[in-house]
């Protein structure tokens with residue numbers, strides 16, 4: 001018996017470390033490296049990197065914005081100039097000042113050696129809801145480095161694993177709602193220490209029949225604040241109202257804020273939208289894909305609740321396809337057209353043009 005953290009727990013610890021600015025040690029592809037999140041790098045730690053072979057790893061989307069070829073396919077490794085200061089690192093990772101102070105280079109891309117620790121580092125920064133960029137410094141001996149500096153050590157393979165973490169039911173309790181007295185809230189907690197997700201069950205839906213279902217992605221601004229930039233709040237309330245009217249349904253409230261990039265990054269995207277970029281372009285400039293959500297979570301929660309067939313409330317045909325690819329049967333797509341206003345008309349039009357949403 002050992003009380004040491006297992007692989008999953010190490011990854012959870014690594015996410016927390018990176019959020020605080022503490023580096024982690026990643027091994028993989030026969031190499032080992034110290035990995036720092038660019039967003040939380042401190043001046044003192046950057047000073048320690050002078051004279052090393054540090055690189056900054058950026059995603060293909062951020063590379064495209066900076067007009068450098070993504071030599072490793074999904075990422076690029078750029079040499080950290082010896083005189084690079086924190087402002088340089090942050091400007092490489094964060095597009096906030098791209099227009100005012102374009103990062104022109106010349107950049108020197110590293111093309112030899114393994115990009116595995118870099119890829120793992122980027123995956124961890126995304127999972128930590130930070131900007132997807134990291135500083136990577138090769139070290140000769142990963143184990144010794146981790147021990148000497150008291151750092152979390154993990155393999156790139158474990159950080160890049162794609163198996164869905166088990167979601168454990170924690171508790172469910174009766175929750176009378178405006179839309180129905182017969183409401184019930186279920187809490188699910190993933191094994192990997194990531195965000196919990198919720199299911200609101202209305203009535204007692206027949207598990208043998210398709211259930212009216214909504215997979216709602218958290219939107220603090222729309223759901224809670226009444227933001228007019230999106231249609232999430234009215235969609236949330238509209239879906240619940242329809243379930244109440246039908247007497248049965250299930251709404252999953254998935255904590256995948258900002259299509260999976262987190263609230264801070266979503267606000268960065270909003271700030272870019274104020275510079276004239278649309279919702280998809282803003283995600284790309286930040287280094288993200290259009291949609292970073294993992295739809296397997298929703299499918300798994302529905303299964304856990306005993307549902308295999310759904311009438312899905314959505315305007316997003318990709319969501320239907322993704323749920324079906326996760327093994328659920330979508331018997332019907334039920335449109336959810338509420339909440340259009342003069343502020344979100346452009347947002348909805350972009351989703352229709354670029355993400356296949358139906359207007």
Ligand SMILES: Nc1nc2c(ncn2[C@@H]2O[C@H](COP(=O)(O)OP(=O)(O)OP(=O)(O)O)[C@@H](O)[C@H]2O)c(=O)[nH]1
Nearest residue numbers: 217218219230256257258259266269279314315316
């Ligand atoms: N990254 C990013 N996320 C946004 C933006 N506006 C809203 N969101 C998030 O988008 C998610 C909602 O997803 P949508 O793309 O609006 O809709 P959908 O879930 O794909 O489709 P529907 O089922 O029709 O609502 C929520 O997590 C919001 O926080 C934005 O401009 N940028």
Ligand SMILES: [Zn+2]
Nearest residue numbers: 219222230232
């Ligand atoms: Zn929203």
